[in-house]
Amino acid sequence: MIHACTLPQSSIAEQKMISLLIKKEKEGFDLLYDTYSASLYLISLTITGDETMASQVLENTFIFIWNNIDAYDSSKGRFGIWLVWIVKQEAFKRTNLP
Known part of the structure; x- marks a missing residue:
């Protein structure tokens, strides 16, 4: 679990x-x-271990958020937690981690 940032x-x-x-x-x-x-x-970099890949993950994350903001449901959790879930999924996809 990542605890490196707030x-x-x-x-x-x-x-x-x-x-x-x-x-x-x-x-x-x-x-x-x-x-x-x-x-x-920082989360992306921690998972990927590569600055270029981490930047690509971040870019894809922001594109996803822009295109799918309607999918955010505040009754299911805080916005920041939703963002962390998205960036982690993108980073894992890029690194082929589960």
Whole structure:
């Protein structure tokens, strides 16, 4: 389990960001990237062990989030946890890990 970083807590700002993402507004993507990119990159790098691959995983993760934000369900967990699950799945896929 990865404990190397701390994800931001759920907040009104996060709810605004999610709303902007749902509306496909660039500001929402910018907020998402500014808030989570460092933490998600670190997770990706920890799993892949390769900076280039970790960057590709991060890019694919953000594309997935942009295209699938409607799949996020706050009743099933915090937004940050959903993001971690996505980046981990992408990193495992890239490294052929289960």
